[in-house]
Amino acid sequence: MRTKICGITSYEDAMVAVDAGADALGFVFYEKSPRFLTREKAKNIIQKLPPFVEKVALFVNVDAQTVNATCKEVGATLAQIHFEADAAFYEALKIPHIKVIRAQKKEDVLQYADEYRLVDAYCEAYGGAGKQLNAEWFEGVECSKIILAGGLTPDNIQALKKYGFYAFDVSSGVEISYGKKDAAKVREFIHNAH
Template identity: 75%
Template sequence: MTLRTKICGITSYEDAMTAIHAGADALGFVFYEKSPRYITPEQAKEIIKQLPPFVEKVALFVNETPQKVNQICKETGATLAQLHFEVDAEYCNALEVPHIKVIRAQTKEDILKYNDEYRLVDAYCEAYGGAGKRINIEWFEGVDCSKIILAGGLNRANVASVKRYGFYGVDVSSGVEISHGIKDPIKVQEFINNAKA
């Protein structure tokens, strides 16, 4: 099973195409205004409409209403909503787009939440995502990781070492950047090569 890769915090068409040419399966667009990788729906729409088919376009949200999530995904052409906050069944039922929940894990028990669905597991930190903080990888020993996308503190040097856990995918942002929101083409290429090799 090939490890799927998502390059998150895309802020330009050039970076989007760099990731796609390198073999990324998904791109992430951050619609959280406090993030240094924030992009407006208008900017994201301009990028997404120029992208080739068969690439998942993931819209990242923090503490937004389902109506706002639906509106931004529809407006931009995003194909999946990534929810970095606690949501209940009622919230999910109000969504008109496919979604994935994010677990900001503080304990080993946290990674077992929603274990019947695909989910993204990130290291807990006060800020939401992209802090480069690494999760305790030993928590995943003996756990079925086939529906887990791992995030947090990954880079080209360490991504190969997590493959033995059998994750569905990996998600990287700060680990392939020159500066906030600006991707390094060499780091992107090497990250994806090492993830998929």
């Protein structure tokens, strides 16, 4: 099972995740988030990372030019689009991207079924705020292209592995405080996912 540790705000936390076996790290470029990073800080972390780690830049309510420019400047390898965007927006992107579904009901998890996508719990603020989705929504659903996020912790992912998700994405479930990761929880989460 692949894992992404999101909301990285320091090189130290990034390397804890990488050394524990994380496949991807998430960097938040949404100013209202407590895990927000400036381009300069993100670039300083990303340029020191080892190879073969996906560097994911998370965006909310920006235009495609901002996504392209930010990813290029900081060295991100994938854009995570955490808002509803039209076809013209996606056509203008010059970087690989993943759409986020902020699920409010079972039918929502079926959106973009032919694409790899991230499914998170809906809440007014962007990001699931540690809110977990109803696991029953995934009964009988083809989940091999779903990256599951929202309310995940080292303790609850074992029970979710049976659905065959592509990956797990965690942020608050492995934190001491906003943007500061708990090294032991990060290691436990990745161990349990694998």
